[in-house]
Amino acid sequence: xxxxxxxxxxxxxxxxxxxxxxxxxxxxxxxxxxxxxxxxxxxxxxxxxxxxxxxxxxxxxxxxxxxxxxxxxxxxxxxxxxxxxxxxxxxxxxxxxxxxxxxxxxxxxxxxxxx
Amino acid sequence: xxxxxxxxxxxxxxxxxxxxxxxxxxxxxxxxxxxxxxxxxxxxxxxxxxxxxxxxxxxxxxxxxxxxxxxxxxxxxxxxxxxxxxxxxxxxxxxxxxxxxxxxxxxxxxxx
Numbered sequence: 001x002x003x004x005x006x007x008x009x010x011x012x013x014x015x016x017x018x019x020x021x022x023x024x025x026x027x028x029x030x031x032x033x034x035x036x037x038x039x040x041x042x043x044x045x046x047x048x049x050x051x052x053x054x055x056x057x058x059x060x061x062x063x064x065x066x067x068x069x070x071x072x073x074x075x076x077x078x079x080x081x082x083x084x085x086x087x088x089x090x091x092x093x094x095x096x097x098x099x100x101x102x103x104x105x106x107x108x109x110x111x112x113x114x115x
Numbered sequence: 116x117x118x119x120x121x122x123x124x125x126x127x128x129x130x131x132x133x134x135x136x137x138x139x140x141x142x143x144x145x146x147x148x149x150x151x152x153x154x155x156x157x158x159x160x161x162x163x164x165x166x167x168x169x170x171x172x173x174x175x176x177x178x179x180x181x182x183x184x185x186x187x188x189x190x191x192x193x194x195x196x197x198x199x200x201x202x203x204x205x206x207x208x209x210x211x212x213x214x215x216x217x218x219x220x221x222x223x224x225x226x227x
Contacts, residue, residue: 004158042205042217043159056214090158102147102209106158 004107006091012113015081021110023074023091030096032074033104034066037088049074050096081114088112117142117210121218129226134178134193136221138206141187146208148189149215150180153203162204165189176200201225 004025013019023032031050035043048056049068063085065077074091088111092104122137140146147166151159163174170182176199180191189206206218 040220040222042220045214048214103149103161103164104215108158111156
């Protein structure tokens with residue numbers, strides 16, 4: 001299984017809502033990532049988890065809260081978002097460090113619209 | 116500091132013509148280099164990667180890239196463009212560790 005899955009595929013939420021994005025992989029990868037991508041732009045790194053611990057937080061606003069319950073699962077909890085947070089949210093995973101080539105496998109993304 | 120430069124945010128080619136997408140990098144250590152493709156409303160798919168060894172790397176869908184250390188380049192080519200190649204292409208470097216550095220992307224249009 002070389003797939004990263006993300007749910008939901010689309011999400012529309014109001015600025016007062018609380019919602020969560022889910023990401024799952026069964027490749028035995030120990031590094032998982034959240035990216036935000038605006039149209040026609042490269043992915044912007046938000047968070048990196050390594051062995052289920054948050055290792056990189058790229059100064060993301062606190063209205064985004066990541067969670068890594070186990071080595072296969074990554075969540076992104078959303079609360080009080082702003083319209084400018086509307087974007088494609090991508091999850092990725094990779095082998096962790098060492099001699100690995102750190103190729104990242106991407107999920108199909110969640111298209112988020114904040115009204 | 117690491118950075119990736121993709122020259123040309125938009126490239127148009129005729130169907131059957133050569134595709135050349137440019138990528139230059141700066142890195143303090145020899146990096147791992149990647150090309151990803153993204154079709155509309157989809158995630159990124161790995162086309163090919165350079166890690167060590169042979170500098171000419173072949174990938175999926177007929178694409179290949181050559182690592183030139185002296186030019187700090189990793190340009191992507193395909194001998195004959197197909198309509199299905201129309202997409203956004205991203206070059207990325209991974210100096211080591213978990214952080215990727217993406218280029219700004221090149222949108223490829225294929226003209227019938």
